[in-house]
Every structure is written in C-alpha cells, then in structure tokens.
Amino acid sequence: MAKHHISFNLNGKPVEALVEPRELLVHTIRENIQLTGTHIGCETSHCGVCTVDLNGKSVKSCTVLAVQADGGDVLTVEGLATAEGLHAVQQAFVEEHGLQCGFCTPAMLVRAYRFLQDNPDPSEDEIRWGMSGNLCRCTGYQNIIKAVQSAAKKLQQA
Amino acid sequence: MITSQFQYHKASSIEDAIQKLQNEEDAKLLAGGHSLLPMMKLRFAEPPYLIDINDIPELQGIDLQGDTIRIGAMTTENELIASEILQQHCPLLVEAAKLVADPQVRNRGTIGGDIVHGDPGNDHPAVMLALDANFIIQGPDGKREQPANGFFLGTYWNEIAEDEILVAIEVKAQKDNQGFGYHKLKRKTGDYAVAGSPVMLTLDGDKCSDIRIGLTNVAPMAIRATEAENLLKGQEIDSALIEKAAEQVIAACEPAEDLRGSSEYKSHMAAEMVRRSIQDALQRARS
Numbered sequence A: 001m002a003k004h005h006i007s008f009n010l011n012g013k014p015v016e017a018l019v020e021p022r023e024l025l026v027h028t029i030r031e032n033i034q035l036t037g038t039h040i041g042c043e044t045s046h047c048g049v050c051t052v053d054l055n056g057k058s059v060k061s062c063t064v065l066a067v068q069a070d071g072g073d074v075l076t077v078e079g080l081a082t083a084e085g086l087h088a089v090q091q092a093f094v095e096e097h098g099l100q101c102g103f104c105t106p107a108m109l110v111r112a113y114r115f116l117q118d119n120p121d122p123s124e125d126e127i128r129w130g131m132s133g134n135l136c137r138c139t140g141y142q143n144i145i146k147a148v149q150s151a152a153k154k155l156q157q158a
Numbered sequence B: 001m002i003t004s005q006f007q008y009h010k011a012s013s014i015e016d017a018i019q020k021l022q023n024e025e026d027a028k029l030l031a032g033g034h035s036l037l038p039m040m041k042l043r044f045a046e047p048p049y050l051i052d053i054n055d056i057p058e059l060q061g062i063d064l065q066g067d068t069i070r071i072g073a074m075t076t077e078n079e080l081i082a083s084e085i086l087q088q089h090c091p092l093l094v095e096a097a098k099l100v101a102d103p104q105v106r107n108r109g110t111i112g113g114d115i116v117h118g119d120p121g122n123d124h125p126a127v128m129l130a131l132d133a134n135f136i137i138q139g140p141d142g143k144r145e146q147p148a149n150g151f152f153l154g155t156y157w158n159e160i161a162e163d164e165i166l167v168a169i170e171v172k173a174q175k176d177n178q179g180f181g182y183h184k185l186k187r188k189t190g191d192y193a194v195a196g197s198p199v200m201l202t203l204d205g206d207k208c209s210d211i212r213i214g215l216t217n218v219a220p221m222a223i224r225a226t227e228a229e230n231l232l233k234g235q236e237i238d239s240a241l242i243e244k245a246a247e248q249v250i251a252a253c254e255p256a257e258d259l260r261g262s263s264e265y266k267s268h269m270a271a272e273m274v275r276r277s278i279q280d281a282l283q284r285a286r287s
Helices: A025-031 A088-095 A105-118 A122-132 A141-157 B015-021 B036-041 B078-080 B084-089 B092-098 B104-108 B113-115 B124-131 B227-232 B239-252 B263-284
Strands: A002-008 A013-019 A051-054 A058-059 A071-075 B007-010 B028-030 B049-050 B063-065 B068-072 B133-141 B142-146 B151-156 B165-172 B178-185 B197-206 B207-215
Touching: A013 A141, A058 B104, A058 B142, A058 B239, A071 B124, A105 A122, A105 A141, A105 B104, A122 A141, B015 B049, B015 B133, B015 B165, B028 B036, B049 B084, B063 B084, B063 B178, B068 B084, B078 B084, B078 B092, B078 B104, B078 B113, B084 B092, B092 B124, B092 B178, B113 B124, B113 B165, B124 B165, B124 B197, B124 B207, B178 B263, B197 B263, B207 B227, B207 B239, B207 B263, B227 B239, B239 B263
Parallel strands: A002 A071, B007 B049, B028 B049
Antiparallel strands: A002 A013, A051 A058, A051 A071, B063 B068, B068 B165, B133 B142, B133 B165, B178 B197, B197 B207
16 A cells, blocks of 8 residues: 655654554554654544644544644644743643543643633633543543643633 | 555545545545544444545535525534534534534534434434435536435435535524524433434414424434424424324334433433423524
8 A cells, every 4th residue: 555755743843754544643643753642542532542733623643544634733742841841731730630540641731732722711611521522531530620720720820 | 443454535626536436446535534434443444445525625614695504514513613604593503513522523523424424323414304404415417406304314325326425515594483402312422312302493473383303313314203293383382292292203213222222211312302402492482
C-alpha cells in the first residue's frame, strides 16, 4: 500500500512522517514521533484519553487518520508547559488533586485547555458538559471539575 | 487496533468523489469517520478504498433562503449547535445535536454521515423524519431531491445508490404556531439512545393541525409513529389523548433486545419519550 508523506505542526514545531493510510494519528504521535503523553485507551472513540487539539479543536486521535492531519496544527500535552513552567491548567490539576492514577490526565489537560479557550468563564454545568468526552476510571471527576474551575480563574486573572 | 489496509484519496470536489465511487470497487466515503473507523478497526468493515470528503467546500455551511434552511452534509454536530440560523429557525436540530455523543466526537461527526450511515441508533434520521426534511443527493447524472420520508429502508439500507453522495439537507424554518420536543434516554454520555423521540407539532388555534413523531433506535431503522400521529391530528390534545397515542407508539416499536434493555422496556421508554416531547412541543407551540 502506497505510503503518504505528511507534514504538520506538532506543539509549534514542524514534523514529517511517512505513513500508511491506515495509520492513526495517535500512533504517529506515540510511535513515530515518540511523544507518549497522548495515551491509548478504548481505541473506539469512547474514552477520550487520546484527545489532542487538531486545528484548534479537541479530537480523539485514535479516530483520525494520520493523513488527515497533513498540513494541520496539532497540540498534545507536551505542548502545554513552557520554559516558565507549567501551564495554568496543569498547575490547577496539581493544586486541586485533579488526578489519581494519572492515565486520563494528559487528555483531561488538553481538553480542559481547549474548553477554556472556547469558554473562559464556564459554569459548573458547562464544565461537566464540556469535559464529558473524557472518562476517568478512578472516577475522580469532582476534583477534575474543581481543577478546571480553578484554572479558569487563574487564566482570567492572567 | 488497526484497520485492514486501504487506499486513501482526499476528494477535491463532489464530482471527484463520485468518479472515485464509480471507478474504485467497494470504495466508501469517509465523513467524520466516528462510526466508520471504529467499525474498520473491529474489522466489521474492510473497504479497500476510502474517499475523504472533509475538504469539499460545497458540502459545508448553513444558509437560510426564504423559509428554507440548507445544511451542507459535512456540517459537524458542533457547527449545528453553534449555528445562529438553526438556533433561531430550527431549534429541534440544535437540541438533538447537543445529545449526540460527546464534545470531541461532535467536532468530527457530521449530520450527513449520521443520516446516511444507516445505524438505527443514530439520532438524526428520526429528527429528519420529524422535520419532514428533503435530501439533495448527487450522482453521476446530476442532483436529485429525496424526501427523508421514504429514505430509511432498514439497517445500513437507505434510498441512495453506491455512486451517490448526500450533498445537503433542506428543512423548513419553524413557524410561530409550531413547537418541537426532543427527548432521548441514554445510559451515559456517548451511548446510543435506549429510545429517543423528536416531535414537531403545528397548532391551528387550540387544535393540532399537524404532528410528526420520529422514533430512534426502536426498529431496524428510524421510523415515524404514524398511527399515533393520526390519533392526534385535528384534535385538541389533552393528557387522555396523549395516553392513547403512547399506546400506539408502543405498538409501532420493534426494538432488538440488547444490553440497553428488553424489547418491552425499550418500547415503554419510547412511549415515555414521546409523551414528554409532545408536552414540550405543545407548550412551545402555544407560547
């Protein structure tokens, strides 16, 4: 099967890959580019642990073909922190204990980041609705919601 | 999980996609991919050729012309929710889209994909029946119009040929004497409906001059509860009449038993969704 040469921006840096059409974006990110913050869970677009930002929208990278990211902008959890330190969303998850085992956390962070870009001053109901595509098998939702609320406040003050 | 091997083509136009559908054996269109790709990963589907229609401009956008709203088939669920035209003129579609899957899936999943895929659990088919929508379908010989009523023939079976593409959906703007209701019972976010019911009701004074009741996931495909509709049409709707209609809904359902419940349970839940949707539709049509 003919491979496709693709290039896209990953966390602000240009990357290239040679992919089969059936290669999923999450596989390119984890195995080809070796950024393993983005996780694989259910692989059938239910659990949300593979969530990344594609062209400014949250998507499940297990259900997007790598060829579909060609020419696009991708953000993963590795792109959140800067030289100055953790992103406000990450800091809020630390302070509010927004994680237990941590498996769902990278996707929670990337989703929370995009959700707060779209809705900087959300109500609790809006947060629950906006984060509803991400499962936490530890069921630690309460502190995840608190962390998103806290991050919203921090980002508004910044 | 990895799919079988396939060739990938990004279509540049509707004509390009139709040509590939004609020339490539067993080719499938790739819309949002959130039904097709999971099926391919589980090897329930192994198309040798995928035609990606995500970058075709003619399949995008929502316009209002006169009292007709035209929705490009590749409009995503989140674009439906965000559309001011739909919020104002077709709120049923907005409320239905809000209950489809989850935020990430709604960024990729499209109204056209949901309609044509053919899974009885998909939400838009019954909504299209309630809205009396019209589909614009294009094939090698040009465009044709196809009413939603009569499009859904069975599970993964619609009134569309192998080399045709759903291009757009047309619905009428809601009038002042109309009201909608939408209720969907699901076990959790992202699940298909146990049962769902979109309802569109028109009042003439106190009487119901027209009503369309769609039913999701209680038959091999989306259906209308026509016997229940006939009971209500021309009548002043009260709770006794809604009860009689609910009995007709139960009789119209033939759901498959699965982890979401028994056939009897699902039929009764469908009736309850219809009761609630009619109440909401009545209230909205009156105000």
